[in-house]
Amino acid sequence: MHCKLEKVNELTVLIIIFCHCVVSKDHVNSSDDNSIGSFKDEFIGIKAEAFQVVNTDTEKETIQTDAKYQALLERILSIEKQLQTCQHKNAAMEDRIRTIEDNKYDSERGLNRPLRATTQVAFHARLKNDLTSIGTNQPIVFDDVTLNNGNAYNSGDGIFITPVAGVYVFALSIMVYHEHHIKITLASTEGAIGDIYVDDGQFTFNSASNVFIARLNKGVHVWAKKTGPNGNFLHGGFSTISGFLLF
Known part of the structure; x- marks a missing residue:
C-alpha cells in the first residue's frame, strides 16, 4: 500500500512540473493551449483513478486484516481453555501423588502408613x-x-x-x-x-x-x-x- 501511495505522489509531482513547463513557454498558440488543457485533464483523471485504486486496496487489506485478527483471537481463546484444562488435570494429579506419598511405606523409619479405611465399621x-x-x-x-x-x-x-x-x-x-x-x-x-x-x-x-x-x-x-x-x-x-x- 505504501508503494502505491509513493507512485501516486510521484505522478502528482510530474503533473505539476509538466504544467509549469508548458505554461511558461512564450509561444503557445490556441490549438496547443487546447491540447495542453486536455492533457492536464487526462493527467488529473489518472491521478483520481490511482487514488481510487489505493483506497479500494486499503479497504480490502483492512477486511483481510480484521479476518486474520479474529482468527488469531479465536486461536488464543482456544489455547487458554486448553491451558486451564491442563492446569486442572495437573492439580488433580499432584493431589493423587501427595496421597500416594503420604500413604506409602516409609522403609527408613519402619512406619507403615496404610490407606484410609474403606470399610465402614x-x-x-x-x-x-x-x-x-x-x-x-x-x-x-x-x-x-x-x-x-x-x-x-x-x-x-x-x-x-x-x-x-x-x-x-x-x-x-x-x-x-x-x-x-x-x-x-x-x-x-x-x-x-x-x-x-x-x-x-x-x-x-x-x-x-x-x-x-x-x-x-x-x-x-x-x-x-x-x-x-x-x-x-x-x-x-x-x-x-x-x-x-x-x-
Whole structure:
C-alpha cells in the first residue's frame, strides 16, 4: 500500500512540473493551449483513478486484516481453555501423588502408613435394664443397639468381631448406685485391651468412662466383662459401649 501511495505522489509531482513547463513557454498558440488543457485533464483523471485504486486496496487489506485478527483471537481463546484444562488435570494429579506419598511405606523409619479405611465399621449399644447379680468374668451384654454399621456387634452375646484388620477405637461407660463399686475389663481373644473401675462414692450414682485404642487382626472377638470379686450391679440406660474402625 505504501508503494502505491509513493507512485501516486510521484505522478502528482510530474503533473505539476509538466504544467509549469508548458505554461511558461512564450509561444503557445490556441490549438496547443487546447491540447495542453486536455492533457492536464487526462493527467488529473489518472491521478483520481490511482487514488481510487489505493483506497479500494486499503479497504480490502483492512477486511483481510480484521479476518486474520479474529482468527488469531479465536486461536488464543482456544489455547487458554486448553491451558486451564491442563492446569486442572495437573492439580488433580499432584493431589493423587501427595496421597500416594503420604500413604506409602516409609522403609527408613519402619512406619507403615496404610490407606484410609474403606470399610465402614461402627457400633453403639447400652444396657436396656439394670444388671444385677453379676458373676466374676461374666460378659456384660449391652442389648440395646442404636448403631451397628457393618453388623459386627452381636446384641445377643455382647461380642464385637473385627471384620478387617486395623486400628480400632472403643469407648466404655458404666454407672452404679451409691455404695457399689465394680471393675469392668474390655477383653479380646488377643488379650485384655483395658479396664474401667467405679468406686463406691458419696453420690447417689457414680460413673466412669474410658477410651481404648488397639490394633487388632481380622476376626478378633472383643467384649466387656466383670473382673474381680467385688461389684454386682450396673445401672441400665446409662452404661454403654461403642467402637469404630479408625483405619
